Amino acid sequence: SQKIEQNSEALNIQEGKTATLTCNYTNYSPAYLQWYRQDPGRGPVFLLLIRENEKEKRKERLKVTFDTTLKQSLFHITASQPADSATYLCALDAWGGDKIIFGKGTRLHILP
Amino acid sequence: EAGVVQSPRYKIIEKKQPVAFWCNPISGHNTLYWYRQNLGQGPELLIRYENEEAVDDSQLPKDRFSAERLKGVDSTLKIQPAELGDSAVYLCASSFSGGTVTDTQYFGPGTRLTVL
Numbered sequence: 159s160q161k162i163e164q165n166s167e168a169l170n171i172q173e174g175k176t177a178t179l180t181c182n183y184t185n186y187s188p189a190y191l192q193w194y195r196q197d198p199g200r201g202p203v204f205l206l207l208i209r210e211n212e213k214e215k216r217k218e219r220l221k222v223t224f225d226t227t228l229k230q231s232l233f234h235i236t237a238s239q240p241a242d243s244a245t246y247l248c249a250l251d252a253w254g255g256d257k258i259i260f261g262k263g264t265r266l267h268i269l270p
Numbered sequence: 271e272a273g274v275v276q277s278p279r280y281k282i283i284e285k286k287q288p289v290a291f292w293c294n295p296i297s298g299h300n301t302l303y304w305y306r307q308n309l310g311q312g313p314e315l316l317i318r319y320e321n322e323e324a325v326d327d328s329q330l331p332k333d334r335f336s337a338e339r340l341k342g343v344d345s346t347l348k349i350q351p352a353e354l355g356d357s358a359v360y361l362c363a364s365s366f367s368g369g370t371v372t373d374t375q376y377f378g379p380g381t382r383l384t385v386l
Contacts, residue, residue, distance in 0.1 A: 166310075190372060201274070201361050201377025202313065247312050257326060258375075260312025 160186040162261035164248055170267045171238050179233040179264050181248030188250035191224055191231050192258065196245045202260075205246075206233075238268045272296070274378035276362050282384045288350035291381045295343070295364030302339055303375060304347050305361040313361055313377075319345065349383075357385045 163182040171177040181191070189210050194202035208215045208224045208231065215222045221234040235242050248261040275294040283289050295302050300321050305313035316335065318326040321342040330337065334353070339345040349356055359380040365373040 162312075200379050201363065203377070204374045207372065249312070257315050257318065260314070262310060262312050 160184070160188075160250070160252060160259055162248060162250060162259060164246075164261040164264045166262055166264070168265040168267055170269055173238060173240060173268050173270050175238055177235040177238045177242065177266055177268065179246050179248075179266065181231040181233065181261055183229050183250055186250070187226060187229075190251045191222075192249045193220075193222055193231075193233050194247040194249060194260075196247055196263065202247055235266075240268045240270050242266065243268045274362055274364055274376055276360075276378035276381055278381055279379060280382050280384075282386065283352055284386050285354055286351040288348065289352050289383060290349075291347045291360050291362075291383075293345045293347070293362030293378060295345070295362070296366075296376055299364035299366045299376070300342065301365045301367070301373065302345050303363040303365075304337060304345070305363065305377075307359045307361055307380070309358075316347070352383075352385045354385050357383055359383070 161184045192207045193205045195205055196202045206215055206217055206222045208222050210226055219236045223232045245263040245265045247263040249258040252259050277292050302319045304316040306316055307313045315329055317330045317337050319339045322339055335349055337347045359382050361377055361380045363375040363377045365375045367373050
């Protein structure tokens with residue numbers, strides 16, 4: 159079955175630096191990969207979707223890369239701010255493409 | 271535009287009791303999802319509706335869980351009887367159009383269930 163791995167340990171980054179989160183997957187080649195943000199007590203919020211034929215996607219201070227050879231996606235937040243502190247979830251389409259499967263998420267703390 | 275509305279936000283019950291969660295999706299969204307999120311985990315899909323039809327309920331524990339989406343708008347998820355292991359956050363999400371992974375899903379705030 160598909161397996162998604164995100165760093166379960168919290169990531170602490172100094173304000174202004176670039177935060178980089180990793181999402182690895184095994185046993186599957188997804189056609190799409192998504193990143194979500196989740197704040198405590200709230201549902202996930204969609205951020206970016208990247209397709210297998212796209213190497214990179216950008217949205218304001220966010221950048222996502224998708225390396226199908228390494229089976230890895232990197233999520234970057236440049237010029238990080240304390241307001242970026244949250245849990246970030248990686249999700250990919252399940253076999254058959256009719257639903258998405260989420261990783262456990264990585265908690266990001268931006269330190270002022 | 272109002273987001274996905276869920277109620278209640280919190281529910282504490284004793285095991286073996288029934289419980290129900292309600293979801294009102296974003297107006298015009300034809301696809302509705304129920305997810306369960308355990309502490310420290312990502313959401314796991316329980317059931318997906320396209321309009322009134324449940325098109326994917328493969329992960330729904332049908333011995334105790336049931337769901338309905340009458341008239342293709344609001345939805346209710348029920349657990350009867352609840353077990354200790356059902357303690358989790360139950361998230362509802364909705365999207366417009368084909369129910370594929372490229373449709374942006376909008377999540378509600380969730381209902382946190384505690385079973386004692």
